[in-house]
Amino acid sequence: MAITEVASAKTAPTSAPHVVLGQKTAKKKRALGIGGYLLRIGLAVLFLFPILFMFVSSLKPDQQIFGDLSSIAAFLPIGNISMDNYSAVFDRVPAARFLVNSIGISTITVVAGILVNSLAAFALSRMRVRGKTVILTLIIATLIVPFETLALPLVWWVNQLPSFELTELGFMFSKGWIDTYQVQIIPFVANAFSIYLFHQYFESIPKELDEAARMDGAGWFRIYRQVVMPLSGPAIATVAILTFLPAWNSYLWPLMVVQTEELRPVMVGVQYFFQLNVSWGEVMAYSTLITLPVVALFIAFQRSFVNSIASSGVKG
Amino acid sequence: MRHAKKRLIVASVLATSLVAALTGCASGTAGGSDGKNGELTVWTHNGGNVEELAAVQAIVDGYNKSQDKTTVKLQAFPQASYNDSVIAAAASGKLPCIVDIDGPNVPNWAWAKYLTPLDLSVDLDENLPSTLGIWNDETYSVGYYDVALAMFARKSVLAENGIRQATIDQPWTQAEFGDALEKLKATGTWTNPLDIGTGDVGEWYPYAFSPLLQSFGGDLIERDEYQSAEGVLNGPEALEWAEWMQSLATDGYIATKSGADSALDFQNNVTAIQYGGSWAAANNAAALGDDLAVMPSVDLGEGTKIGGGSWQWGVTTGCADTEAAMDYLSYSLSPENIAAVAVATATIPATDAAAALVPGFEEGGNLAVFREFSAQSAVLRPETPAYPFIATEFTKATQDIINGGDPQKTLDAAVTAIDANIKSNGGYTQK
Incomplete structure (x- = not known):
């Protein structure tokens, strides 16, 4: 007992600071944790409020939207709430048609983009290509040229391309892709950033796997299809999202090359509401409608998207 | 390997021939003009x-x-x-x-x-x-x-503040307008009693604000040959206009960037007077009924002017x-x-x-x-091919002036840019 007491007495003075220090560290950690959460909540609110405002305003008449602007009521579904703006949207704009167009254009661009860009990246990563570093550098260098600079020359170029048309008289060739679906898809299939992203990801896949596959008699395309691509889920998801977003948000290009209303995508539809007297409630309703597919896509691919951005970011 | 190379060459030749053939066909059937x-x-x-x-x-x-x-x-x-x-x-x-x-x-x-x-x-x-x-x-x-452009106000507000309702025969003068704004501002009911649509940066700026410049005696360009803005967009009258526009902002009568929808702000009593287009009249009348006063624009010296x-x-x-x-x-x-x-x-x-x-x-x-x-x-607005450029420069200059830029320097810069553009386009004479 005495020995224990002595031992306790001996250890007590030395252990007390440890306990205090441990408590302090725990407190500090907790404080940092709470601070971190508060910061995250703050950021979430910051990013969520515009979307909340958009949705809530889509349920209100114009005068109330502006009347509520100076108070918290702007973010609350109170007052004269109805779905009138949503039904008005479909009177003003062929919204269903625009949505179908955009879904089609974006989906084909994404699928074709994944195929073409991954094949290009695979060739640059795996095959023996002379000067492939230079080629990759040149591809990446194209990223610094903004699309606005290329838009007009591209209009000229697509207008020179031959086009097929099935008419009553049979197959006809005509000049120019203006006012077609393909002009909204094909120029955006090949993408330098997607090639870079795939290339970086493919570099992280051990080349021994290719060699093993080659030993089993696999050719390049089989290695691409059955070895590399099945291991590239996060890269595919990221490229899918990064291709989908600009395709969905495309505005300037369709404005320049699409003349027929039936071929227009959703973003051009936003401008339908900006007449001399703007219908703000309808703008918000339309914006809500065209935001939903993007949000759904992000939620579906969120984990892969974050993983791939994190991994390619570390490597890049 | 040799086979692969051969296949690649054959495929390339075929693809090139196909594109050339199609382009050839296409050039035979031109794009076709409408009609x-x-x-x-x-x-x-x-x-x-x-x-x-x-x-x-x-x-x-x-x-x-x-x-x-x-x-x-x-x-x-x-x-x-x-x-x-x-x-x-x-x-x-x-x-x-x-x-x-x-x-x-x-x-x-x-x-x-x-x-x-x-x-x-x-x-x-x-x-x-x-x-x-x-x-x-x-x-x-x-x-x-x-x-057309007009001034919209509530008759009741004008009456309460002892402000005369302007008419076509007797529009507000500059002094009368200034007095009205001062009275309205003094009530404290409105942060900015007047809304002239400063938040709308499209064609609105030249459409709505160049008539005010013309009412002072200035203009966007000389209208004989349409070759220079010198002396009209930066002369004494234009300077007077610029200083007046700036004073509207510095006195707190207007917001340097108004709300997204001037008519709705007016209907919600966020502002007391709206300087707006005739297209807003129906909605304003629906919201205010008989209380709506539709008045001509202000006469700033050379008579009332509106855009056409x-x-x-x-x-x-x-x-x-x-x-x-x-x-x-x-x-x-x-x-x-x-x-x-x-x-x-x-x-x-x-x-x-x-x-x-x-x-x-x-x-x-x-x-x-x-x-x-x-x-x-x-x-x-000036009937010259240079108009789109003039409109852009005028919009930039007006924004700068409203936001506190030096009026004379800003106008001079706009004139220099406009004159240079006209010169670089050969005076915009017919090609």
């Missing part, structure tokens, strides 16, 4: 503008029923992006036979050879001058309507059947058609005959005041 095969297309800026689009569609349907030689198709674009679509189509040789054009852009489009002079079977002498697009003594476009020229119709140079296009336009300009569009859009009918058919615009009608504003005070 062939008895079909012609009309482009309008009314995408999303349900009422006006329906009225124009009714005219098209009426024309198609009235004869069987030509079928007219209507293609609508949203207004905000309409000009970009037309310019892109012109660049790729895909313009339709008939386009509608915002009035001040007509000289530029005529100069760029998008438009051909009109040769119509109707007499255009009866039209409001601001509904015709004239350049180099040729008429390139004609509109169904015009719009709205959307008009023109025929393109590439049209394969200009005769049919002119025939359609002539048909569309009947008083009944003009009246139908004016009813749908609550705009000022282009002719007296049409005005007589539009409720409110007949003599003594409640909307006739806008037609009077337009007839008495409308000043066309």
Whole structure:
């Protein structure tokens, strides 16, 4: 007992600071944790409020939207709430048609983009290509040229391309892709950033796997299809999202090359509401409608998207 | 490996031949201008503008029923992006036979050879001058309507603050207007009692603010030869205008960037006076009823001035059947058609005959005041191909001035830029 007491007495003075220090560290950690959460909540609110405002305003008449602007009521579904703006949207704009167009254009661009860009990246990563570093550098260098600079020359170029048309008289060739679906898809299939992203990801896949596959008699395309691509889920998801977003948000290009209303995508539809007297409630309703597919896509691919951005970011 | 190489070479040759063959075929069948095969297309800026689009569609349907030689198709674009679509189509040789054009852009489009002079079977002498697009003594476009600028206020607010309601015969003077704003500001009810639409940076700036400049005696450019802005956009009168505009902001009478919708802010009593377009009248009247006062713009020394020229119709140079296009336009300009569009859009009918058919615009009608504003005070924006550039420079300069920029330096910079642009385009004389 005495020995224990002595031992306790001996250890007590030395252990007390440890306990205090441990408590302090725990407190500090907790404080940092709470601070971190508060910061995250703050950021979430910051990013969520515009979307909340958009949705809530889509349920209100114009005068109330502006009347509520100076108070918290702007973010609350109170007052004269109805779905009138949503039904008005479909009177003003062929919204269903625009949505179908955009879904089609974006989906084909994404699928074709994944195929073409991954094949290009695979060739640059795996095959023996002379000067492939230079080629990759040149591809990446194209990223610094903004699309606005290329838009007009591209209009000229697509207008020179031959086009097929099935008419009553049979197959006809005509000049120019203006006012077609393909002009909204094909120029955006090949993408330098997607090639870079795939290339970086493919570099992280051990080349021994290719060699093993080659030993089993696999050719390049089989290695691409059955070895590399099945291991590239996060890269595919990221490229899918990064291709989908600009395709969905495309505005300037369709404005320049699409003349027929039936071929227009959703973003051009936003401008339908900006007449001399703007219908703000309808703008918000339309914006809500065209935001939903993007949000759904992000939620579906969120984990892969974050993983791939994190991994390619570390490597890049 | 050798096989693979051979296959690659064969595939490349085949692909190249196919593309060459297709291009060859394509060059044989040229893109084709509109108006062939008895079909012609009309482009309008009314995408999303349900009422006006329906009225124009009714005219098209009426024309198609009235004869069987030509079928007219209507293609609508949203207004905000309409000009970009037309310019892109012109660049790729895909313009339709008939386009509608915002009035001040007509000289530029005529100069760029998008438009051909009109040769119509109707007499255009009866039209409001601001509904015709004239350049180099040729008429390139004609509109169904015009719009006007006005001051909107609550009669009750004016009466409570001892402010006289302005009339066409007796608009507010600069001093009277300043006094009214001071009284309204002093009540403390409104942070900025006046809304002149500073948040709207499109064509609104030159449309709404250049008439104020002209009312001071300045202008956007000299109007004899349209070759320089020197002395008119940076002379003493223009400087007076710039200082006055700046004082509206520094005195707190206007917001340097107004809300997204001036009419709704006015209806919600966020502002006491709205300087706005006639298109806001119907909604303002619906919200305020008899309490709404519609007044002419302020006289800043050289009389009241408002902008003139709205959307008009023109025929393109590439049209394969200009005769049919002119025939359609002539048909569309009947008083009944003009009246139908004016009813749908609550705009000022282009002719007296049409005005007589539009409720409110007949003599003594409640909307006739806008037609009077337009007839008495409308000043066309400069009829020069340089206008789009002038408009951009004027917008930038006005924004800078409202936000505290040095008035003289800002105006001088705008003049330098405008003159340089005109010079670099060879004076915008016909190509």
